[in-house]
Amino acid sequence: MEDAVTIPLDAETKAAERPGDHKAELRLWLRLLTCTTLIEGEIRRRLRDTFDVTLPRFDLMAQLDKTPSGMTLGELSSRMMVSNGNVTGLVERLVSDGLIDRRPAPKDRRAQIVSLTAEGRRTFRAIARTHEAWIAEIFESLSSSDTETLMRMLAKTKTSAGNAIRSEKSR
Amino acid sequence: MEDAVTIPLDAETKAAERPGDHKAELRLWLRLLTCTTLIEGEIRRRLRDTFDVTLPRFDLMAQLDKTPSGMTLGELSSRMMVSNGNVTGLVERLVSDGLIDRRPAPKDRRAQIVSLTAEGRRTFRAIARTHEAWIAEIFESLSSSDTETLMRMLAKTKTSAGNAIRSEKSR
Numbered sequence: 001m002e003d004a005v006t007i008p009l010d011a012e013t014k015a016a017e018r019p020g021d022h023k024a025e026l027r028l029w030l031r032l033l034t035c036t037t038l039i040e041g042e043i044r045r046r047l048r049d050t051f052d053v054t055l056p057r058f059d060l061m062a063q064l065d066k067t068p069s070g071m072t073l074g075e076l077s078s079r080m081m082v083s084n085g086n087v088t089g090l091v092e093r094l095v096s097d098g099l100i101d102r103r104p105a106p107k108d109r110r111a112q113i114v115s116l117t118a119e120g121r122r123t124f125r126a127i128a129r130t131h132e133a134w135i136a137e138i139f140e141s142l143s144s145s146d147t148e149t150l151m152r153m154l155a156k157t158k159t160s161a162g163n164a165i166r167s168e169k170s171r
Numbered sequence: 172m173e174d175a176v177t178i179p180l181d182a183e184t185k186a187a188e189r190p191g192d193h194k195a196e197l198r199l200w201l202r203l204l205t206c207t208t209l210i211e212g213e214i215r216r217r218l219r220d221t222f223d224v225t226l227p228r229f230d231l232m233a234q235l236d237k238t239p240s241g242m243t244l245g246e247l248s249s250r251m252m253v254s255n256g257n258v259t260g261l262v263e264r265l266v267s268d269g270l271i272d273r274r275p276a277p278k279d280r281r282a283q284i285v286s287l288t289a290e291g292r293r294t295f296r297a298i299a300r301t302h303e304a305w306i307a308e309i310f311e312s313l314s315s316s317d318t319e320t321l322m323r324m325l326a327k328t329k330t331s332a333g334n335a336i337r338s339e340k341s342r
């Protein structure tokens with residue numbers, strides 16, 4: 001077994017080392033992906049139809065709302081929940097709409113700190129209140145015990161995936 | 172309560188009708204999104220690094236592998252698990268790589284049926300075997316009882332979200 005630690009294994013070898021049927025895990029992953037895609041699509045549609053706002057724009061404002069002192073573009077990119085290749089473009093538009101402010105970082109004037117304006121905060125919070133009600137509606141059939149169980153199982157999943165990612169990177 | 176059925180409610184009103192704290196559901200949604208994003212990002216990275224294949228390309232081949240008789244571009248788009256605006260472009264490249272075939276539909280010659288070639292099927296199945304082992308590794312810390320619990324909770328979530336989506340559309 002020491003070999004497995006010292007000799008990097010390619011994916012095919014690893015696949016061969018995990019013989020047997022992994023259909024249960026594959027079905028689980030596809031169900032997890034289906035649920036997320038279904039809910040994300042619905043939230044995306046409602047944000048657009050109700051507030052004329054895209055999901056990445058809402059997500060960006062949500063990250064800034066959590067950090068009143070603001071953050072750099074790099075921090076902002078790494079915190080966003082939905083992938084978006086163009087944080088700079090989103091920021092440009094939010095600045096020109098008066099919803100966010102941009103200023104040089106005090107310690108590194110080449111970096112820029114962005115934060116919500118008062119109007120940006122008001123706008124975000126109005127949308128966020130409705131967004132929260134949508135999420136409650138979407139999960140309505142789950143009891144609070146179901147919610148707790150699902151939270152616990154997803155925490156395990158996150159830890160398990162994190163371990164797989166770290167062990168892959170250290171190979 | 173009859174009013175709620177006959178008068179369409181806007182999102183703000185609905186939000187006001189669900190008073191109280193929905194932070195638990197919001198945390199659950201963010202955790203679900205985090206898990207999916209984490210795993211999807213890792214699978215995307217491994218597919219690229221190991222097989223030089225994109226996730227949408229793998230997903231497209233997976234859908235065709237399930238339906239040996241092939242399907243139209245429209246069916247293919249609706250079945251894909253990961254969103255991709257450009258199914259037509261993916262199909263073009265897979266045809267020119269010899270991995271899929273394209274022919275006119277027997278009943279509607281304006282529609283086209285695409286299916287895997289023998290080489291496409293071989294290529295897909297080799298990747299799929301490794302992909303399945305990755306998924307098993309990612310969910311490795313979950314016991315089979317955890318997996319069953321999570322499957323059941325995600326089935327409830329899917330039903331619950333489906334109900335919310337249908338009731339929104341009928342409003």
